[in-house]
Amino acid sequence: MTQAFDAADQQALLETRAEAALALARRLGADACEVGASVDQGIGVSVREGDVETVELSRDQGIAVTVYVGQRKGSASSSDASEASVRDVVEKALAIARYTGEDPAAGLADAELMATRFPDLDVHHPWPLSTEEAIELALTCESAGRGVEGIRSSEGASLSSGEGVHVYANSHGFLGGQRGSRHSLSCLLIAEDASGMQRDYDYTTSRDPRALRDPAAVGESAARRTLQRLGAVRPATGRMPVLFDPSLASGLVGHLMGAIAGGALYRQSSFLCERLNTMLFPDWFSLGERPMEVGAMASSPFDADGVQTRDNVFIDQGRLASYLLSAYSARRLGMSTTGNAGGARNLRITAPLESQESLLARMDRGVLVTELMGQGVNGVTGDYSRGAAGFWVENGRIQHPVEEFTIAGNLETMFQGLVGIGDDIDTRGSIHTGSWLIDEMTVAGA
Structure with a gap:
């Protein structure tokens, strides 16, 4: 059994440590300060061929x-959030600051942008799981x-x-904390025939263990996916349409977000x-984020600068409507923060959807x-080339x-050549999307 974890007590302790760090930084001569503190606990087990391979109890x-x-x-x-360690970390940060060059964009986000709304986003669902129960679930899945x-x-x-639990505080007087959970179960199988x-x-x-799929269903699905790959051959070479499975289409969204992130932009x-x-994109495609979505994988009322998060539209009817900016990257670009220090949260697509068969x-x-x-x-040129596997369509x-x-x-050509999006939406991550059909790419096979 994992060590008892009282999230409320842990949050209170981290808030105390953060406030102590801020006060110490002021006393030692800092003009401004920000503090992030966290504590995480979990259990992980793996089984193979019916035997237990690893059991890991972690607390960081x-x-x-x-x-x-x-x-x-x-x-x-520091990986130590004790009172003595807090003082050491503050002193080291100040020593570093005295030797670094001045940066006109450096500093906290503006005080008036600090989050003031902290709704319950339903992202904390502890799972009182014993080691024996975790092993049994993994064995059931594999079996x-x-x-x-x-x-x-x-x-x-x-x-x-x-x-x-994660806590962020800064010398504007902002202090925010969030508790969260994440649970997962996976299975990887092997099949063989004459072709190999x-x-x-x-x-x-899921955030909530009750929303996890049945372990046996996960194992059986992994088996079906594995068997479907038997007899694979190399496809013909040529220019042709490519349909990306939902789990891979989310990666295309990720590449887009990386390209509009402030850090990449101010570095050219x-x-x-x-x-x-x-x-x-085509004018029927829009993409935005919903950081306050209840129960979602990346929900948060504030970003890594303490700025209030908000719904943002990044692609509006095909048009690039907004960049992805923190306070620092916004200053470097002469713009305003979009509340995205730490990245985008809960990306959602608005578009006509159709079946994979269609x-x-x-x-x-x-x-x-x-x-x-x-x-x-x-990321500089947008050139895209990946090894792949899948299915031939005729x-x-x-x-x-x-x-x-x-x-x-x-x-960029792929985005413009987006033909359709499937209704087979993968909701397991923070990016929700179905399959993407791109009109033409180069396929290099046999």
Whole structure:
């Protein structure tokens, strides 16, 4: 059994530590200061071929302090949030600040932007799970998958469950805390036929353990996905449509957000520099964030600067309507923060949706991609090239699995060539989207 974790007590302790750090920084000469402190606890187990492989009980804590002396900035952190450690961290941050150069953009976000609304976002659902219960759930998941005819062996099933508290405070007088939880279960299986071995997996994750899929269903789904890949061959080479599975389409959204992030923009390391208010997508496509969505994976009332989060629209009817800015990156760009220090929260697409069968019919001939490999994405140019596996589509129908091929294009061209989005929405992460059909990419296979 994991050590007892009282989130309310932990939050109160972290708030006390944060306030002590702020007071000490002021006494030692800082003009401004901000503090982040957190504590997390969890359990993780993995099983393989019916045996327990690992059991891990974790408890992590830390504190990070940033001080400003004029427009000089210094930061230090520690994995120990004790009273003695707080003093040491503050002193180190101040020592660093005195030797750094002045940065006109340095400093806290404006005081009037600090969050004042802290609704219950329903993101904290502890799971009082014993080690024995966690092992049993993982074994049930793996056993269900191994029991499917055609499955040769298993790479294992894993269960993780954790909760934590995060506190942020600064010398504007802002003090905010949030408790959260995350639970997940996954299974990876292996099948083999005359053409060779294949592997695939499935998983479920949620803030609330009651929303997790049935362990046996996860294992059986992993088995079906694995068996579907048997007999894979290399596809033909050419220019053709590509349909991205929902779990991969979310990665395309992630590349977009990376390209409009303030850090990439002020460093001139994005293919979307100075592209605000230009058309990037078809006019039926919009993308925004909902940071106050109840129960969602990335919900928070304040960002990493303490700024009140708000709904933002990044793509409005195809047009790039907003960048993704923290207080610092906004100052560097001569703009205002969008409340996105720490990233976007709960990205949601507004667009007409259609079934995957409809998208396949519109594709006619091409590839459905269900796995991507490699890191071949250039954020400066937008060039995109990844190893892939999936299924060959002919006459609008899936014909057979394919592997060992590359898909290539340019992100901006891909965005403009978005033909349709599926109603098979993957809600497991902070980006909710269905399949994406891109009109044409280069497929390099046989």
